Structures are given as structure tokens and as C-alpha cells.
Amino acid sequence: MNPAAVAPALEAGDEISTLIERLLASEQRLEELTSGEVDTVSGRDGRTFLLRRAQEQLRHSEAAKQSAILGQLRVLFDLMPAMVWFKDTKNRILRVNQRAADDIGKSVQEMEGKSIAEFYPDDAAKYYADDQEVINSGKSKLNIIETIRNRAGEKIWIQTDKVPLLDKQGKVAGIVVMAQDITERKGADDNVQRLAAIVESSADAIISKTLSGIITSWNSAAEKMFGYTAAEIIGQPMLVLLPPDRADEEAEIQAGFVKGELVRHFETVRLRKGGERFDVSVTISPIKDAAGNIIGASKIVRDITEIKKLEQQFRQAQKMESFGQLAGGVAHDFNNILAVIQMQLDLFKDYARLSPEQVNCINEIGVSTERAVALTRQLLLFSRKETLQLRDLDLNQSINGMTKMLRRILGEDIEVQFRFSMQLMAIHADAGMMDQVLMNLAVNSRDAMSNGGILIIETSSMNFGETASMPPAQGRSGSFVCLSVSDNGCGIPPANLARIFEPFFTTKAVGKGTGLGLATLFGIVQQHKGWVNVESEVGQGTTFRIYFPRLAKMPLAAQKPEHPKLSSLPGGNETILLVEDDDFLRPSLCNTLSRLGYHVIPVSNAVKALEIWQVRHDDIQMLITDLVMPGGMTGKYLGELLLQQKPNLKVIYASGYSAEIVGTDFPSKEGVNFLIKPFHTQKLAQTIRDNFDKPSGEGRI
């Protein structure tokens, strides 16, 4: 109050006293008139006067009411499920609720008026930074996720709201801080996140769907496997992943599933986004709500394309294995049959006076027999029981010898161009197999050029160094001969290109191809320590390049095998013990050897041979024995046994199998002490003569 204004009032003290006395007297009288049950009185002008007693009663009841409300608010404040602090702008606690005080283990009285820093020394600065942001901006800061230490010193997670408190002028006077303990919720959230991370990092597609088959979740493996993003596929029916021919499958699974049938590792086929089918294994489990009702399903889908492919390859390998065993088993007998035919043909030519037409017939039979021999060799190649008849040869010459046959196979619509390297194409190879390689490639090219085209057969030499020119992927460094066969046919689609060397893989019509051609080629090339390269473009053509290790030296001039008459062959009069189990081949061989002048003692097995040996070991100068025979004793064992008793005995082994199968310790050499069946009479005669004529002892093994 202004002191100047008070001064006159002091002087009016007497008058004020008088007026109060009058006022009290008036009130006294009014009380008397209204008998204590009245609150107000009004004058004739309508002005109302609240009586003193009523004024006091009213004041008391207001105060009581307010204190009651404040009490209720305090209870609410203390018990609300949050920690609450009212703070001034200097980080001082004005009010704190019981919960906050309990949480730090202090009393409300201890905390109020103190700085936050006294209770949270480590974190106060961090908390105050947020406070200042609110104080400076005058705006609330909500949902701060932070930690605070509880009374046990443990870190708990809290979610904090900070709201500015404004004074009447609208200035920030302080802030109210409310924090909720979210440790449990955060733990649950973290758990959910961990599970989500597992689902996301899974290599299997994990998909959930509703009971009506609508996709509700889709992990990243599912994105990769099916090609749809989660955004694209969620909300779509499961059916889009099913091939049309399996559309019923989903409903069947669903029906069983609702009845409680579980699906584990169910193998089926699904569609990728592009429509490509792929093999999958599916495991389905129910998703239940809190009440245990099935509300959907989770599917774990594994891409088993690779596994299926491996299974297929394994089955293929097994098939090849049994095929090889079959071929090997048949070949032994079949070769014996071919040997009989060849030998009988040779005998026949010698016996009879034949007209040129008849000689022609016999020669045709001979050619067919050769082809049968070649076919048997091809089959044996798979069983790896075929012996390579390796010699040094010039690949150019080899191909040259094939030109006539190639032209005949290819027909008139295909132009063949030969481009021989000027250099010597010397390799250590089996001539028959080289023919086979070229033939197989030519036949494939022909089939690829059904409307005619050009086939280019080319030889060249290649040097692959460590640095200069890198060898192709499968190759290695060194000097190589390259045989390349190119056509401008239909080409091979990329999907097939990877499979062309698989046995029994063929794109040709049933009956037109066996699927063995390129597989045989691959086997031959590998046996010759070479490799194959293929380049192909659909509609443009295909080029095969085959590399063989190149020899530096000139090979001996290739000898064309001849079939001279029996009478012109070298013979003799020595005594030969012939051991051959085949009842058809034995008489033929016996006959041939007799015709050559030898004394032959034919027996069908090793036991019988030993019986004869007991009696006639002085006479017998040579043993010709089959290597593989029934009866428990092999030709090898028989040979060794007899050589022990008679060291100067000559021994020749014969077999339709590779020398490999009788053991690596057997130093056989074809044409010296080993004959591969079927053999020509000429080769037989020459080998026998060579053995007799070389100095004693050299024939020993």
C-alpha cells in the first residue's frame, strides 16, 4: 500500500472505530432478527449482505474442502504408476512423488529442495541436458527412452516425458518430469527383436498365413527364394506360390491341419516369381491365439533343388556303376564271340576258293565285326575295363583317314572343311578312340544342322604358359594339340550346356540317340589327359575344342593293319598248351594254331592244364592262357607256377579285360606277352613267333 494513502486513514482512526462499533451493532441486531438460521439479508433495493456467521462458516467449509481435495491429489500424485518430479529451472526438486522417492530409497522430505545431481550423480548431467532443451524451447519433450539406477543400483529402463511449467507471464518457471519403468516391456521387445532377427537370418523361408490362406509375414529368405518382396506378397493368397497342377494341395494341407495333423518335411513343388518351378520341403505348424484356437499357420520352406540335383546325380552314378558292371560282364563273353567270328573268317578265306563276290561278302562281315568290336570297346570305356591301346600318332593323319567316312555320315547337305595345322600334331593316343571322338562330334553337328550347314574340323597347337596365355578353366599349362569342331547349327541352350557330358542326357528323339556320345568323348579325353571346351550360342552354332598333350617327337609312320592270308603268316612246329574256357573260342584258336603248324594241346581250365603239364612238361614250349577263368585258378597264377618249374617256358596271356583288373603288379605289354581279345590271327601269329624267336629268358615275367 502507498504510505501517502495510509496517512489520512491514521488520522481518521476515531471515525473508523465508531463505524466498526456501529457495524457490529447492526450485525448483532440482524442476528437477533433472523434467529441464526439465515445466511443473507437483502435490502429493499435488492442488495444482499452475507451475515458474519455465514461468512465464517463458509470460509471454514471452503478450507476443509480444499484441503480434502489437496489430500486426494497428493494420494494420486504419490501412487500414480510413474515417477514424477516438479523441478525449477536450476535442476532443483520442488516436489517429488512417493513412488520416485521410494524408487531411489529416500523420503519425499529428503529429496524436495535438493538438486537432482545429489541423487543421480552419474546421470544428472544427461537428464539436465533434456531439461534445458525443454526450458529453452518451452516445448515438451516426450518418450525419452533412457536408464536410471534404482535403489539397488540396478539400471532400469524408463520412458520419460518432460513438460514445461509456465508462470502467469508465460515464461518457463520449471518443468514436470514423468518417468515410467519400461524394463519389462523393453525386455519383451528385445526378445521379440531377437526372435525377429533369427527369422530374418534364417536360410529357410519362414512364412505365416491366416486360416484363409492369406500371407501375413514373409522373411528375407522367402524374398530370395520366391523372388517376391514382403511388400508385394503380404496380403496375397498362398495360392500364388503353388503350381496350377498342385493348386488343391493347399486346401488338403489346410483340412488336415485344422484337424491337428502336422506337416513335417513334406516334399513338393512351388513357383518362383518368374514362374520357375522348384523343389521344396515344407514344415507347417499352427499359430494359436491366447485361448488356444488355431488362427493361422507358419510355414518353413526349404529350397531342396540342390539336394534333389545331388540325389539325381547320385542315382545317375549308381546307374552308371551298374551299367558298367553289366557292360564289363557282357564284354568278356561278347569279345570271345567276336574273336571266333574273326578267326573263322580268316580260316574261311584260306580254305576256300572264293569268287570275288564271295570275298566281298566275307570282307563285309569282317567290317561289321570290326564295328562290333568298336562298340564293345565303347561300352567298356564306361566300365573302365577297356584297355587304351596307346601309341604315338599324328592327329592330322588320324583325321585324314576319317574324311571319307565323315563325308558319308554327314551327307550331301553339309559342307565339311578341314583346316590342318602345318605343324606336326603328335600325340600319344588310341587311334580308334580318336576316330570315335571325331565321329561323335560329327554326328552331333549333323543332327544340329538338319537343314544343312558347314562343319569345320581344325587342328592347331597351343602353348599355355603360367603368364603368357592362360589355359582355359579346366586346363593347365604346357604344350597342347587342339582339335576343334565347329558347326553353324541350332546351338545348345545354356541350361543344357552344363549337362551335355552327363551319360544318358540327350535331346534327341527316342531311338535316335543313346545319350552316350559326348559322355564317351569326355571319358576318352580324360583318359588321354586332355580336356574339352564348349562354346555355343543358340541359333549361331557350337564349337568343341579338345586339347591333348602334344608330343615333341615325330611318331613312327602309322601302320595300317592288314589282314594277310593265313598261309603267309609266320608259323612253327613247337608245342603249345592252350588254356581257354570259352568252348567256342577254344576250337577256333586250336584250329588256327594247328594251321600255323603248331602242336596244340587245348584245355578248358587251369586244373586240367596242370594235369597235362604233369605228363608233358618236357614237350610244352609255350603256354597261351586266358587271364580270367572260372575254377578258382587264374591264368596269371598258372603262368607263374609253370614258369617256376620251367624257366624257359614262353607265356602269352589273353583277356578281354583291361590289364588293370588283374593288378598293377602285372607287367603286361600288349603284343609282347599280352593279347587283347578279340585279336586278329595275324597279331596272334606274330606274337607267338616273336616270343619263340627272342633270346631265352626275355619272355619271363
Place this chain on the structure above:
Amino acid sequence: MNPRSLFKFRLYVAGDTPNSLQAMSNLGALCQKILPNRHEIEIVDVFREPKRALADGIFMTPTLLRLMPSPMRKVVGTLSQAGSVLQALGLENVAA
């Protein structure tokens, strides 16, 4: 007087003053007891509507007016003395 006729009251009060509150509560209880379903009570706060108080010639609160049945009667006080209140309002027969 028809014993089933409607009673209309107007009670003048002064805010939340103690006697006014008591009068309101007493009148409510009285009417519930002896005039169920046949009474209307209008509360008028003299602080809010001083002119109506002036028009009705009200010089103190709480004051109860019996508007119906006529003639109008006036009772001042907390209405705590049930017997004299009933008499003043002409309800002694009803109560019996």
C-alpha cells in the same frame, strides 16, 4: 383442499452458505416423505438472480415460498423444525 393436489415450492438460497444447504436438504427430505410424486421445487440463488428475490419480496435466505396451492405462504430458515414447517406450509393434515 384436495389432498392429491400438486405442491409447488420455490426456495431462495445464497450460494453454498451452510443454512441454505441445510434448507435445501431438509426440504428435499420432507417432500420425498410426505409429498412423493406431487411436488416441484425450484431453487433460486439470490447472488445470481437478485431481481427475482426483490420481485418476490425476499429479505433473507434461506426463504421458502409455497406457490401452489394458493394462497402463497412464506417460511424463513433451515426448515429443521419439521412440525412447525408442516404447519406453516399447511401440510399437517397430509402428514397425518
